Amino acid sequence: MSPSQARRARQQQRTRQRILEAATAVLLKHGVDGFSMRRLAARIGYTPTAIYCYFADKESLLGEVVERQFMSFRSMFEKVERIHDPLRRLLEMGMAVVEFGLRHPDHYRLMFLTPHPALPKGRLVERGNPGQDCYAYLLSTVREGLEMQRFRTELRDAEQLAQVVFAAVHGLVALHLVKGDDPWVDWRPIKPKARIMIEGLIRGLSRTP
Amino acid sequence: MSPSQARRARQQQRTRQRILEAATAVLLKHGVDGFSMRRLAARIGYTPTAIYCYFADKESLLGEVVERQFMSFRSMFEKVERIHDPLRRLLEMGMAVVEFGLRHPDHYRLMFLTPHPALPKGRLVERGNPGQDCYAYLLSTVREGLEMQRFRTELRDAEQLAQVVFAAVHGLVALHLVKGDDPWVDWRPIKPKARIMIEGLIRGLSRTP
DNA sequence: AATCTGACTTAACACTGTTAAGTAATATTA
DNA sequence: TAATATTACTTAACAGTGTTAAGTCAGATT
Known part of the structure; x- marks a missing residue:
């Protein structure tokens, strides 16, 4: 793995974390029912679609938050x-x-x-x-x-x-x-x-x- | 209350019951998550809007089913x-x-x-x-x-x-x-x-x- | 016979999760 | 260095949701 590839991977991992943390925050603020991909996206300044680059779907995202x-x-x-x-x-x-x-x-x-x-x-x-x-x-x-x-x-x-x-x-x-x-x-x-x-x-x- | 008014009220009550029974059936078939006003409406041959003549919203309909x-x-x-x-x-x-x-x-x-x-x-x-x-x-x-x-x-x-x-x-x-x-x-x-x-x-x- | 009432429909709004296709910046290769 | 490929996203749309304002039309009332 080249140095730039490694850097990319690190960056990607950091973005994942950022999403997860934002998700947890949204969850705390709006509850399970008020949680939506669109709200989460807005919070981190991405489009809803961007989240799907890091998580398969809402369910698995929430799954990681749960863990x-x-x-x-x-x-x-x-x-x-x-x-x-x-x-x-x-x-x-x-x-x-x-x-x-x-x-x-x-x-x-x-x-x-x-x-x-x-x-x-x-x-x-x-x-x-x-x-x-x-x-x-x-x-x-x-x-x-x-x-x-x-x-x-x-x-x-x-x-x-x-x-x-x-x-x-x-x-x-x-x-x-x-x-x-x-x-x-x-x-x-x-x-x-x-x-x-x-x-x-x-x-x-x-x-x- | 005139006879025809009473008949109307009875009819209305019957329709309510019909909706409640259909709701229970939909619930049993598709589960809580698969339950939707539109699906319920389709089942009883009404438009989704018709249900709102009998129930304030989804929540209170489900509430009656619960009871x-x-x-x-x-x-x-x-x-x-x-x-x-x-x-x-x-x-x-x-x-x-x-x-x-x-x-x-x-x-x-x-x-x-x-x-x-x-x-x-x-x-x-x-x-x-x-x-x-x-x-x-x-x-x-x-x-x-x-x-x-x-x-x-x-x-x-x-x-x-x-x-x-x-x-x-x-x-x-x-x-x-x-x-x-x-x-x-x-x-x-x-x-x-x-x-x-x-x-x-x-x-x-x-x-x- | 004209009017009114009420049961229901049409059409739309504002949401939701999700995807296919596109774009622009960056990294790799020739 | 120039051409190509990859990556990180966005745009636009689909199919679905609950809900509502406005409209229609048969049947009861006057």
Whole structure:
């Protein structure tokens, strides 16, 4: 590869980043629904068509934004890493997810409430690496609990347990984001609910001494 | 009101129903995303504009479809009404929700995964009536459990408990519908997960004898 | 018989994602 | 250095969306 080719490639990569960052900004400002290729293009001073030189379509662009967001999602778990007890860590991980959902509702929506059909992921996040992949980190925590025989004897599948715990927390956040303003239900504050739910669930799945 | 005026009003009501039924059909066939006013219009042999004589906009039309769907959602609970033990009934209600989500994914999406901003609800479903309003029924079951002192002493808020239990189940269904095809996670079958989750949660929230 | 009402249509607006074809600047090659 | 090729974009258009103002025409009212 010639020097000028390398420079071009670098430039191209930088433009990609610029688009991705602008996309994230537009997303934060206008929400998932208010996001459009044309708006994004206007923001970076390009025509809508230009974006298609860097991304196949809207879906895959959003997919990459999501993956970047999963990176920052993982960073929410850093503060719980020091907790030794895996079950207590599981609790605080759940609370961190709720925290993230409340702080970044649009990103949460994009990550977990919007289907992204068959995207080639794994560009940024290394799947299965607990240091980058949130699900892998959750899994490792559950595995730790299993190894310490903290769960009921009939529960042996780490994947199953991880999915159950995450789904419960996710349900709370999802309902809050989608139905939180619905006056049909007299909604109670989410954080106490989260504590009660996760503590209750963990207690119910735990081995009783 | 003259006889012919009454006839007109009846006719109008019938046309409304026809549109609502066609909308439900289009929704089932093409999903929430594939639903469009124009497609719906074509199906009933009208122009798109005609629909606006009966419904303010797409949002409120879908809102009414949702409310009808909540009616049939409530009927899923009929088979658990015979269960005497409130905590066991709670478990089976959760399983019924999962069942409904698997059977009618598009309706579930529309009901619980799509925000419907500030719709004047209560046209069909009488809010607070356990026989019609699912949430009210859930609430009554939780209240029964509370009266029988089946929950831990610190848990006294029926609304809070109901929301926690439903959110957990909802999370499972929501994740299945939105992320079920995502190969990033090695998804385990949803029904066993649901049983384990609800049993675990109820056990964890229950008073230990 | 003339008027009015109301159910519906026509035609258009302002959007959306996406693509084929074109352009102008830059890099490569003869 | 001049001709060619590549690259980074733009122009213009297509097909679709929700929505609305204005118009039409049959049937009810007067």
